[in-house]
Amino acid sequence: MPVFSPYADRLSRIPIERHEVEVRGGTTAYWVYGPSADSDTDQSAQDAAAPKTEPLTVIAVHGFRGEHHGLEPVLAYLPDVRVIAPDLPGFGETPPLPGRTHDLDEYAGWLQDFTAAVAPGAVILGHSFGSIVSSAAVATGLQTPRLILINPIGAPALEGPKGLMTRLAVLYYELGAKLPAKLGTALLRSRLIVRVASITMAKTKDPVLRRFIHDQHDTYFSDFADRDVLRDAFVASVSHDVRAFAPRIAVPTLLVAAQQDDITPIEAERHLATLFPSAELVEIADVGHLIHYETPAEAAGHIRRFLRVPVAQGR
Secondary structure (H helix, E strand, C coil), rough: CCCCCCCHHHHHHHCCCEEEEECEEEEEEEEEEEECCCCCCCCHHHHCCCCCCCCCCEEECCCCCCCCHHHHHHHHCCCCEEEEEEEECCCCCCCCCCCCCHHHHHHHHHHHHHHHHCCCCCCCECCHHHHHHHHHHHCCCHHHHHHHECCCCCCCCCCEECCCCHHHHHHHHHHHHHHHHHHHHHHCCHCCCCCCCCHCCCCCCCHHHHHHHHHHHHHCCCHHHHHHHHHHHHHHHHHHHHHHCCCHCCCCCEEECCCCCCCCCCHHHHHHHHHHCEEEEEEECCCCCCCCHCHHHHHHHHHHHHHHCCCCCCC
């Protein structure tokens, strides 16, 4: 039985187009949400001489084990922003990059090249692992006017109150990589383990929203190409955090953090904000690592203000 999406109606009103582009020897699948670059084609004849205004463009980078659908609830509240949402190499509909190790340097280089190919000068947005990839790319040369990080990884995953859980996750991914291929892949795609992770991260008490969250994880959390790319991405996600890159990011940066995040405590997020030359931290209460599912309207509101996007009438 289909699971109701609280955001389906809003998304149904936003144009969505699927595209592909060749990047670093592989094919990257990406989706364009909202107005297109030539969105002035319906301009009336009397306005034809008016200056053309290009829509604001944001490139949105999803988190570990996710794919582009995960950020759709936030995009549903940004109908007037042109958002380009790729699947990271090795996840969703983007195959692994041929002959490459999918470590952080590779992902950061891929994002730089992808941006250059599809939307030079776009605002960069990253969620969770995507916050590390985005920060690394910007710190090492990706040109962007602004950076937005949702649930940024602001502290080492192996430290802090959830360090033990992360170590157990390390063992889980190591076991998945060492077992015979069929058995290891089955373990990594275990619906039971996916559901435990989903229950752990979800903070909402709303049963409808919880069912939606669990369905999203059931549907997309195991949509990875193979266990090798999953292992590489996991190692990259727990071996790095945004702190290492923050001092080298000069552009205005927005951090959207959760006060109940089990992965990065809010105290660590507050410290992370002090490491950027120009950063603003906004905190969302009563939510954890799933801001994009549980409080997307609030997150989008902060993004609109940061990007100076007016609220559209009737939206």
